[in-house]
Amino acid sequence: MSRWILRGLKKGIITSRFPKNEPETISPWSTLPVYMKNSYKGCPTDAIHNNEVDLRRCISCGRCSSSFSPSLNVNNSIILRSERYLKKSLKIYVLDAGSCGACNTELHALSNPFYDMNRLGIFFVNTPKQADALFVIGVLSEQMKRVVKEAYDIMAEPKLVFAMGACPASGNILGSSLSGILDADVIIGGCPPDPFVILNAIMNARGDVS
């Protein structure tokens, strides 16, 4: 935060110019495998098949890379369905179904002056009744499966479902994934995803980028 304040005092503007410009920062944990050994057999989440990384399973642990370094791929998401009606304003309801707290932190960061998601017409709301998009984070316990379904059912059409992070995308080793409860329209890879990855996924899903 102090870095942003100093930068703001110096330059007058602290907000990122993304998506117009490339992301200026990268979270140290926003890592993707940069090089995979053919012989590597130790992925803890079984995310590597034919030297391809399954974004739904990868927890960005870095064990598959011999020269591992943080690398940001803003396209670390899978868009299965988009909704152009939501282009001007997207209201997001976040449902924490059992996260470790890191995905929440990245979502919170979207509201700070650096990422400033409001400038892109993206807002958080406190009830699924007002939401256009349901963000599910965390692994799903039996009790939370019912809650997720109920939240989805009371949302008005058109609506989108985002499975954010490896937890809802794959169950993250031990838990339950979102599949079987709801069909995700967007799967955001990462554990947790970088805020720029989240912003990019949202803009793609509502058709900002054709």
Ligand code: SF4
């Ligand atoms: S979880 Fe991801 S980073 Fe870790 S070994 Fe598997 S593919 Fe590589």
Ligand code: SF4
């Ligand atoms: S995807 Fe990773 S960072 Fe996000 S809640 Fe699950 S364990 Fe935590």
